[in-house]
Amino acid sequence: MQENIVILGTGFIAGYLNRGLHYLFSELRQPMVGNVCAIGKHPEKLASRTNILKDCVLCTDPIDSVLFKFHPTILIVAVPPTVSVDIAKTILLPYYNTLRAASQPLPDLYSFTPTPDENWYANILGNDVSIVKILPNIFTDVHGIDITSVGINTISPTPAFKDSNRRVLLDILLTPYGKTVSLSASQALIFLAGKITSHVCCEACFCIHEAAQKAGLSVTLNDIGKAFQYAQRSFTKFFDDPVPSLRRNDLLPSALLEFMQHFSDTWFSGLHDFTTSMPVCVSDEEALSLDVYSYALNTIAIAVKTKEELEQDTKNAATKGGILERGVEYFYEVIESELGNQAFSAACDHPISSGYWETLRSQVCSLSREAYERSLHLTSH
Secondary structure: OOOOEEEEOOOHHHHHOHHHHHHHHHHHOOOOOOOEEEEOOOHHHHHHHOOOOOOOEEEOOOHHHHHHHHOOOEEEEOOOHHHHHHHHHHHHHHHHHHHHHOOOOOOEEEEOOOOOOHHHHHHHHOOOOOEEEEEOOOOOEEOOEEOHHHOEEEEEEOHHHHOOOOHHHHHHHHHHHOEEEEOOHHHHHHHHHHHHHHHOHHHHHHHHHHHHHHOOOOOOHHHHHHHHHHHHHHHHOOOOOOOOOOOOOOOOOHHHHHHHHHHHHHHHHHHHHHHHHOOOOOOHHHHHHHHHHHHHHHHHHHHHOOHHHHHHHHHHHOOOOOHHHHHHHHHHHHHHHHHHHHHHHHHOOOOOOOOHHHHHHHHHHHHHHHHHHHHHHHHHO
């Protein structure tokens, strides 16, 4: 059967999926050209997406007219959560009902937004629709370094999707992005909070770098990032290191290297404290590996990317009022100031305040909880 795919949205996720779509159609030995359509809202923006959404039909036609014209076998939701809710109620529900009335096949629905979850879509669209929520690994390549080996995609399927023989199509689509793990909706939000906390490490390293420069040290952000990555590697000992790391006799003074070791241990411990405090129905080993993988991905990025690139990554991944935005806000509200003070002390070879690492560990755990609670708020709305 020829697969036809309609993507709602032409933004970052739609462009990011282009690699997986090409891989899927290649494996199916089917042409992609003419069989994938991405629907945007603003005609003036489509021209800039042509090179990113290669071999996709791009249009700004009304969604319902595209669906009836294109007859998708897979429908991908890649718009902001607040937009997807309205689309599901006002456009997708009537569309699925029309197909049912005509006894036509119902397209699988892949949602690439953290909220609403797959059960919400099933309640709106019907339990006979094969629905899966996907939180993809969004880092596959950093400055030419292939890091898919530490990439984790989490999926949360409905019973209809689990029972479908079409699950293999999703597995193929996600192959270029790393390992895929199936979690319930509630479990996925718990580990998403860990991903958010790992991502906020970028902001923390910006803060430490600024403190080191203030102390008069001639070090770059990548020097800080490589020291952070080395500290993470020595702590987790989890996978082969694709990036050369700083050693004790390299660019950073010993006091700051020791600070980075404590910082890395503490940040991950706070992150994992949150995970283990929650009711996750996976083994302790799998919970640890999921947290480690998301942590490792971000330390690699900080070791090799520029500040501008890291800031753009955050901009790409964050939505207004969303989970990552809340994580970054919490960092600057609660953690940044004292972290900067302690990093400055270390850079000046002065002692760290007694009890600081215990305080930071608690704050990082709270950061994860803030991200989780924001995701619950978005889900409930």
